[in-house]
Amino acid sequence: MTTSNNSPRVAIVTGGSRGIGRAVALRLAADGLPVAVGFASNRKEADTTVEEIEALGGRAVAVAADVAEPDAVAALFDTAEQSFGGVDVVVHAAGRLALSTVADLDLDLLDDLHRTNIRGTFVVAQQAARRLRPGGALITFSTSVVGLQFPSYGPYAASKGAVEALTLILARELRGRDVTVNAVAPGPTATDLFLDGKDQQTIDRLAQQAPLERLGTPTDIAAVTAFLASPDGHWVNGQTVRANGGIV
Numbered sequence: 482m483t484t485s486n487n488s489p490r491v492a493i494v495t496g497g498s499r500g501i502g503r504a505v506a507l508r509l510a511a512d513g514l515p516v517a518v519g520f521a522s523n524r525k526e527a528d529t530t531v532e533e534i535e536a537l538g539g540r541a542v543a544v545a546a547d548v549a550e551p552d553a554v555a556a557l558f559d560t561a562e563q564s565f566g567g568v569d570v571v572v573h574a575a576g577r578l579a580l581s582t583v584a585d586l587d588l589d590l591l592d593d594l595h596r597t598n599i600r601g602t603f604v605v606a607q608q609a610a611r612r613l614r615p616g617g618a619l620i621t622f623s624t625s626v627v628g629l630q631f632p633s634y635g636p637y638a639a640s641k642g643a644v645e646a647l648t649l650i651l652a653r654e655l656r657g658r659d660v661t662v663n664a665v666a667p668g669p670t671a672t673d674l675f676l677d678g679k680d681q682q683t684i685d686r687l688a689q690q691a692p693l694e695r696l697g698t699p700t701d702i703a704a705v706t707a708f709l710a711s712p713d714g715h716w717v718n719g720q721t722v723r724a725n726g727g728i729v
Contacts, residue, residue, distance in 0.1 A: 489566075494519060496521075496574035497518035549596050551604050562612070569616065569618070576622055602644050606651055618709060625724075644664060649719045649721075665702060667702050667724050691727050695726070
């Protein structure tokens with residue numbers, strides 16, 4: 482994949498040290514994009530992602546960045562531009578999950594959740610809106626729970642509902658820029674974040690909800706994301722793609 486002047490298209494992936502973010506970084510690198518791998522604190526895992534990309538012949542750099550801090554996110558974009566020449570794809574996969582009933586929710590936990598999922602998305606989206614080159618793409622992350630409305634997911638779904646609204650509005654605000662903005666909303670996906678604290682019975686029940694009768698994998702979600710990031714997916718804009726195996 483190249484830009485119009487035959488230089489490589491360049492990607493930033495936040496949350497790229499593990500789970501879906503890592504799978505996305507690996508997939509985009511396999512598609513030929515140099516990748517700036519953003520991470521919050523786990524440098525070891527981020528470096529592992531970079532090493533895996535380089536072992537396959539790709540180019541990558543790990544960059545520490547709290548997505549809720551404007552200066553840190555600006556520095557992440559600066560690094561991508563300085564290392565690889567620009568920014569064409571931004572995948573904002575960093576996020577936080579917290580489960581609680583509404584009645585029992587610790588509001589400090591809600592503030593932490595919203596700092597990452599809402600403020601962090603705004604901060605990353607601001608930089609993407611300012612810096613993405615023509616033909617570029619911003620992909621945010623929501624969750625199919627916004628529609629499925631599982632009990633105890635209220636705080637998380639509320640934060641991701643905000644992401645979906647922001648995504649459509651930003652797509653409209655970027656009229657004339659030749660930049661797309663879409664959200665991917667995974668269903669139950671076999672990541673450490675999703676599986677943490679769930680017993681096998683719960684996992685099996687969730688896996689059977691999809692007509693495909695399994696959990697999603699990070700690779701499944703990465704494939705959808707890579708399509709939206711590619712020139713082939715450029716006519717899809719202002720959408721939330723529910724990548725969940727058919728759960729309704």
